[in-house]
Amino acid sequence: MRQPTVAIVGSGFSGITAAVQLKKKLGIVAQIFEGTKDIGGTWNYNTYPGCACDIPSHLYSFSFELNPNWSKKYSPQKEIHEYMQGVARKHGVYEHTQFETKVIRASWIEERKQWELELHQPTVHKDNQIKYFDFVFGCIGGLRVPNVPKQFDAFEGKIIHSAYWDNAYDFNNKTVAVVGSGTSAIQIVPNLAPIVKHLYSFQRTPAWVGPRNQYEFPNFIKYIFAYVPFVMLLYRSFLFYIRDFNFGAWGNANSKRAKFVKDSIRMHMTHVLKSHNRPDLIEKLIPDFPVGCKRIGISDDYVQSLCAENVTVNTSTISKIQGRTITTADGAETEVDVLCLATGFDVDGFLGELQVNGRNGVNLNKLWDDNTAKTYKTLTVHGFPNYFPLLGPGSALGHNSVVTIIESQIDFCIEMMSYMIKNQITCLDPTEKAQENFSSDLQGRFKNTVWRGGCKSWYINKHGDIQTLWPSTVTSFIRMLQNTNYEENYIKN
Secondary structure, rough: OOOOOOOEEEOOOOHHHHHHHHHHHHHHHHHHHEOOOOOOHHHHHHHOOOOOOOOOOOOOOOOOOOOOOOOOOOEEHHHHHHHHHHHHHOOOHHHHOOOOOOEEEEEOOOOEEEEEEEOOOOOOOOOOOEEEOOOOEEEEOOOOOEEEOOHHHEEEEEEEHHHOOOOOOOOOOEEEEEEOOOOOHHHHHHHHOOOOOEEEEEOOOOOOOEOOOOOOOOOHHHHHHHHHHHHHHHHHHHHHHHHHHHHHHOEEEEEEEHHHHHHHHHHHHHHHHHHHHHHHHHHHHOOOOOOOOOOOEEEOOOHHEEEEEEEEEOOEEEEEEEOEEEEEEOEEEEEEEEEEEEEOOOOOOOOOOOOEEEEHHEEEEHHHOEEEEEEOOOOOOOOOOOOOEEEOOOOEEOOOOOHHHHHHHHHOHHHHHHHHHOOOOOOOOOOOOHHHHHHHHHOOOOOOOOOOOOOOOEEEEOOOOOOOOOOOOOHHHHOOOOOOOHHEEEEEE
16 A cells, blocks of 8 residues: 555644654655644734743643743743744754645545645645645644624724734724633733723623743753753643643532632632722622633733723623724723724634535535534544544643643544554544444533533534533543544444
């Protein structure tokens, strides 16, 4: 059997990991297609002020390229992006990446037993190009397509979305509205509040915000990590297992651990608000739903910033936009110069702008829009052979590092490909029964978790299901991907 050809769509953590491990373990040099001008995914195009990771850098990094030189516990966007660039250069990823190339369609051609990719390369070719591959790794990522609610199209002032920040814009002495209370808003507000004339924070749903407790690594620690890498590995393991151990606070909303976490963060937020003479904000800013129902924020200055004299918090729903005036359900009218949308991403789509067509022309985008997305083991889809949706349905996290999830998913894909090469199998996709059993079991495990705690969050899709998250520990996720029965659960060709 000839060596299979592989296309990787996207060059974030998933794409880089796939490229490195395919070459290292199978000797396959994959072709990577990236729609932007550089690798990095989320960490390439998210450049808003204060953009940083909320998972410690020594854990939010490749296990095969540990970095002893992280400057802080939680590194900023620029440092993470430079780290990814360095790894990509070291492993020759750049040489096999076509930049400014969007894969707009992937169609399974049954006669060829291959995927037909339609490429849009405006800087190189006038017409779209067609290429064929045996396997496709969909490394698009969930945080890819900005969510811009239609009602904001009517705003006549400056509009900036957190995913496409205008770093050249001068905010000094401007009246600014920041819409949203998720992790990007929690990072943006403290950076804008000191320089703007007035900042209005529009929050549909408040967020639990715990202390970040940021610190810089002293040089002697970096030295130890560099020359005694086992110490760095132990530190990484500690960060991982402490998070997995604490999953009980998420897995059972009524547990003592969950109650302890909720009481602790409530006390912290109450203390901050009272010490800044803003007890009036307690009711507005402290949620009543379980901690983790909506992604937790961590910050040492967000709640403090909302207490500033030039900041106003509005928790009433935005009902109308006219000109530069925002009208909320409580009747308040607010005129602003700039509208900053920290409204997140379209995470339900999973496929971004890529249209995926499987056997018999079935469109995966429509399938996952009309129904809750279903997979087998989060990585294979019935009717879509040899297609791996990395970090897709059922694999995001609310408590630990998704990089570990990504690496375990890539291991699964490579193991499956090895099995296929060894047994001269051209294509594999899961049986409908295996997919149904896995997906129904996954949904059932969300019962009594914090994600069913009654809040409005991007975790829940329009069908009322939680199709984004893995409902347990990362350790259990890794275990789930092991020992796959290809004979019973897959269709071979």
